[in-house]
Amino acid sequence: MKGDEITRSFGIRYHGGVAVIVHVADIERLISHHADIDLRWGEVRFSITTHDAGRKLTEADFDLARRIDAIAQAHMAEPLDS
Numbered sequence: 289m290k291g292d293e294i295t296r297s298f299g300i301r302y303h304g305g306v307a308v309i310v311h312v313a314d315i316e317r318l319i320s321h322h323a324d325i326d327l328r329w330g331e332v333r334f335s336i337t338t339h340d341a342g343r344k345l346t347e348a349d350f351d352l353a354r355r356i357d358a359i360a361q362a363h364m365a366e367p368l369d370s
């Protein structure tokens with residue numbers, strides 16, 4: 289079941305993407321909301337949905353997305369349109 293999700297990719301060197309993920313994972317633990325994370329050469333992608341709501345979008349998803357945007361910017365990761 290696909291459901292609703294919000295997704296954003298960032299351009300960053302692979303090991304920098306690892307650092308972004310470690311930082312995001314720390315915040316996810318604090319807010320008890322977790323993204324699906326896809327790390328590739330030159331890119332890291334985050335997809336967010338609320339599993340407890342049956343893979344529907346809730347405010348928790350947009351809150352986490354804003355926090356990921358701030359962390360990615362702090363690591364100088366480049367938002368990609370894809």
Ligand SMILES: C[C@H](O)[C@H](O)[C@H]1CNC2=NC(N)=NC(=O)C2=N1
Binds near residue numbers: 321337
């Ligand atoms: C108990 C714990 O807070 C819940 O299981 C949280 C954990 N992280 C979560 N993350 C996401 N993406 N969706 C959820 O419904 C969810 N629920």
